[in-house]
Amino acid sequence: MSAYRITGETGEWEVIVGLEVHAQIVSQSKLFSGASAEYGGEPNTHVSLVDAGFPGMLPVLNRECVAQAVRTGLGLRAQINLFSRFDRKNYFYADLPTGYQISQFEHPIVGKGAVEIELSDGEVRHIGVTRMHMEQDAGKSIHDQDPTRSFIDLNRAGVALMEIVSEPDIRSPEEAGAYLRKLRQILRYLGTCDGNMEEGSMRADVNVSVRREGEEGYRTRCEIKNVNSVRFVMQAIEVEAQRQVDIWESGGEIDQETRLFDHVKSETRSLRTKEDAHDYRYFPEPDLLPLVIEQSWVDELKAALPELPEDKRARLEKEYGVSRYESGVLTAEQSVADFYETVARGADARLATNWILGDFFAALNRTGRSIEDSPVSAEALRELLALISDSTINGKIAKEVLEDMVETGERASVIVDRKGLRQVTDTGAIEAAINDILAANADKVAEYKSGKDKLFGFFVGQTMKAMKGKANPAMVNELLKKLLAS
């Protein structure tokens, strides 16, 4: 693939991107308190006095959140640090009641790892993961309820997050999109984050800088905060890189600063200009002892990990003979892969693949349903395919049966009986139909015999029509050839 470049007036520029992804950990309760971590809820009800920063309240670490962080680290094939520690990151904001966020600064629980991404042309790249740590989320500020005041809801305050920091290995918007999607897929497979970007379960800070083609080292970067969709991340990189190129080319300098992406105007703008915004004065959290975990526990968690997307993909290719492209679609979501395997196991795998990727997905699209609430269960689809395999119905009729299944929820065999759709394999009946067609189209028969081969399709169509689509197509072909030759 040709590398992504921004063409300026003075030459070609390369884009350097690193992502910090905040992913909400799936857990019942918060990182340091027993309040519910569930999304939503009445304002300020999923809040304990710990989360609200009342004096004397002490944080107590949630074991499951640690386990989730370790699982994620293992899924990123990263180093797990048996010793890690919490630090205070100090800043003032209305939705941060304590005036500090408990985070892991110097000693994160997860060290170096990597994420394998695949680009649209099939090229595979590895994006390095620098580190991953646990930290608390902040509350939510609501600005549009009152002209002079902001309203604060602390339901999200204290919910556990993982911050996954990538190396500056990303070189294009496409790679950033692929990285985010892959990360989301891995987290969803692991069950450590639901990846729901609309609800803010995953959001990214995007670090962007540019340099001239062939240049060594990095130039000053800007950080675009809190971008909450894959598409916006890709757009933000594009416009921010262009902005920087324009500034460098006109002889200006880039200030290291935090910016915000406005997707309506498709621009980034400076967010915190205050000179001290980044002076977080980290220090070890005095309310928590360092976290020391046992290798044996890590091994236990590792043994219980689900099959990861890449492994599943390779296995599907091997076991069911699906193509690289097909395995990518089938493993995009674990639920799709599970559905596929339920259908394909013990059935004609090729048939299952074609039907699921074709008519079945089309039916889901048409009805606006997802695989989780599919109108047709995997077992029901398998039964339909079995009817094709044993020649009870042909493929064309099967499409009609599937539509009926989507509508009525009835089993394929019931529909076939109700509508009388059984395939006709009776040679006599098919021959009779063909003879009628040939007799009624004597002129076309003569043309065919004088060399107009294309007319064969016409005869097939007429025969199928006469038999209401129920004739066995292979037999129609065979008998037509025989009768036309006679």
Add this chain to the structure above:
Amino acid sequence: MSLDAKTVAKMARLARVGLSDEQVHTYQKEMQGIIGWVDQLNEVDVTDVPPMIGTGLAQPRLRDDQVTDGNCREKVLSNAPDREGPFYTVPKVVE
């Protein structure tokens, strides 16, 4: 280590504490005294001694992942100087 007025002013700003020039001067002197006293620790050679942030023996107590708290909005909002229904309110902050 000496502490200049600029540093004192910066610390005050970071802590969102407003200080007059006169107060900066006062605190500069007082804090310089504290730092000077603590500076005595620099006389101890701590080369190759890792910072101590725990005894190394104690383990943090971990919680099971259960919802055991929350649903106490009135308590949570009890100290709010200005509330609106179920919310805390603050002077408008928009960036």
